[in-house]
Amino acid sequence: MEQNRYKGKILVVDDEEGIREICKEALRDNGYDVIVAEDGEQAAKILNSVDDIDIVLSDLNMPKMDGMALIEYINKFNLDVGLIVMTGFGTIETAVEVMKKGALDFIPKPFYLSHLLFKIEQALDRRKEKKRRERLNKLVRILKLNKDLNAKIELQSLLNEFLFHVERTFSPDGAVIFLSTNGTFSAQRISGVFKKQTHLLGEIKGVVDYIARSLKSVIFIPGKLEDIELSSKGILNNFEYQLLATPLIAKSGLIGIVLLVRKKENMPFNEEDLQLLTVFASQTAAIIENSKLYGRVVEINREIIRSLAKAVEAKDSYTKGHSDQVARYAVKLGRRLKLSSNELDNLYWAGIVHDVGKIGIPDSILNKPGKLTQEEFDLMKQHPVIGREILSEVDSLKPILPVMYHHHERIDGKGYPDGIKDEQIPFLSKIISVVDAYDAMTSDRAYRKAMDIKKAVEILEQGSGTQWSEDLVKEWISILKKEKKI
Numbered sequence: 001m002e003q004n005r006y007k008g009k010i011l012v013v014d015d016e017e018g019i020r021e022i023c024k025e026a027l028r029d030n031g032y033d034v035i036v037a038e039d040g041e042q043a044a045k046i047l048n049s050v051d052d053i054d055i056v057l058s059d060l061n062m063p064k065m066d067g068m069a070l071i072e073y074i075n076k077f078n079l080d081v082g083l084i085v086m087t088g089f090g091t092i093e094t095a096v097e098v099m100k101k102g103a104l105d106f107i108p109k110p111f112y113l114s115h116l117l118f119k120i121e122q123a124l125d126r127r128k129e130k131k132r133r134e135r136l137n138k139l140v141r142i143l144k145l146n147k148d149l150n151a152k153i154e155l156q157s158l159l160n161e162f163l164f165h166v167e168r169t170f171s172p173d174g175a176v177i178f179l180s181t182n183g184t185f186s187a188q189r190i191s192g193v194f195k196k197q198t199h200l201l202g203e204i205k206g207v208v209d210y211i212a213r214s215l216k217s218v219i220f221i222p223g224k225l226e227d228i229e230l231s232s233k234g235i236l237n238n239f240e241y242q243l244l245a246t247p248l249i250a251k252s253g254l255i256g257i258v259l260l261v262r263k264k265e266n267m268p269f270n271e272e273d274l275q276l277l278t279v280f281a282s283q284t285a286a287i288i289e290n291s292k293l294y295g296r297v298v299e300i301n302r303e304i305i306r307s308l309a310k311a312v313e314a315k316d317s318y319t320k321g322h323s324d325q326v327a328r329y330a331v332k333l334g335r336r337l338k339l340s341s342n343e344l345d346n347l348y349w350a351g352i353v354h355d356v357g358k359i360g361i362p363d364s365i366l367n368k369p370g371k372l373t374q375e376e377f378d379l380m381k382q383h384p385v386i387g388r389e390i391l392s393e394v395d396s397l398k399p400i401l402p403v404m405y406h407h408h409e410r411i412d413g414k415g416y417p418d419g420i421k422d423e424q425i426p427f428l429s430k431i432i433s434v435v436d437a438y439d440a441m442t443s444d445r446a447y448r449k450a451m452d453i454k455k456a457v458e459i460l461e462q463g464s465g466t467q468w469s470e471d472l473v474k475e476w477i478s479i480l481k482k483e484k485k486i
Contacts, residue, residue, distance in 0.1 A: 040065025327351030357387025
């Protein structure tokens with residue numbers, strides 16, 4: 001018998017053994033990994049030691065630690081889990097209260113297992129959508145940081161800008177930026193508690209030395225999450241703050257360290273914070289080292305954009321290499337049309353980024369094997385809008401924003417996102433539109449196999465003058481004939 005595809009990890013919390021066993025069996029039969037706990041206290045210990053739990057399915061009325069206390073524990077430590085509450089004593093008031101506290105759903109007992117499974121699938125979908133929005137928000141923050149740092153040339157201005165973005169993004173109680181001079185680290189910028197409690201700089205010296213030697217990032221939460229190597233060396237013993245730190249590594253090597261602290265009773269730092277701070281540090285280190293080399297700054301921008309394009313393709317294995325292919329095809333067609341070197345450069349980068357906005361489209365739509373519903377297609381049509389929103393944070397890409405934004409417009413005005421037509425459409429967008437369609441048709445997709453080149457050419461010819469520019473379709477077909485592909 002075929003095994004159910006793994007869907008996620010669920011923690012079932014209920015003081016009734018029968019309920020726990022029924023839920024565990026039903027969930028496992030439907031592809032979930034299940035852990036059980038008999039009360040909130042046991043559940044808290046599990047949550048403290050297991051990192052990849054997706055959903056907590058918890059009863060409200062339990063001994064030791066009830067459901068409400070468990071919700072407060074999850075909120076206090078900012079645990080990345082979805083929560084569904086179930087109870088045999090449910091009222092509208094109770095449902096409203098648990099939802100206000102952050103629960104994704106509320107299920108009164110007794111319940112049908114089919115209803116429970118439906119609620120869990122809904123909760124997982126909401127978590128995926130939330131994470132998608134968080135990823136998009138992080139990308140925008142990263143690009144905004146890059147844009148603002150690129151506008152600065154002088155080192156002190158760069159450090160001020162970096163500190164501003166760090167404080168706005170992570171809300172620390174204090175921050176320090178150390179820079180290295182001949183291997184000696186000195187605090188170049190301090191904020192928050194480090195200004196009021198200067199002795200803290202001495203208390204974190206061991207961490208700075210450790211990171212300088214190991215080049216490792218550190219996350220430390222007193223009593224909850226402590227680096228084993230730091231603890232074994234006695235570093236941060238009795239330190240009263242949470243700590244997040246990462247090295248600033250450029251091509252020449254370690255140039256500095258950025259370190260943040262929060263009071264231990266405040267919202268805890270987590271691994272996602274550490275990952276984002278590491279990205280911030282990576283960008284900043286490169287820009288600090290190359291602040292006077294504009295060409296290098298442009299290169300960094302382009303590396304980020306390539307990473308974004310690859311992140312989109314990673315969401316859909318069928319589109320791997322699509323952006324690069326469209327960019328190459330566009331330049332090939334542009335050369336045949338004898339465009340200038342600047343126009344060819346814009347064409348290439350427009351091809352690379354033309355689908356960046358798909359990072360904001362749910363995977364379930366991108367990878368759907370069948371035809372999209374009208375509602376799904378309407379969401380898909382938002383990817384040029386999302387792409388423009390993301391890329392507008394990079395000054396060097398502003399010339400290609402209209403090219404990317406309008407690459408799905410049609411000559412007859414029936415395209416998207418603005419429904420403009422003919423001469424209203426940027427010329428370079430028309431080029432991208434033709435080669436994008438050709439590559440899509442001649443490549444495998446989730447919903448169909450690759451078309452024969454002759455069939456793709458027939459479709460281009462049929463849409464010539466309505467969907468695509470008639471002249472550009474002719475020129476592209478001429479290229480294919482010259483290369484003896486048809």
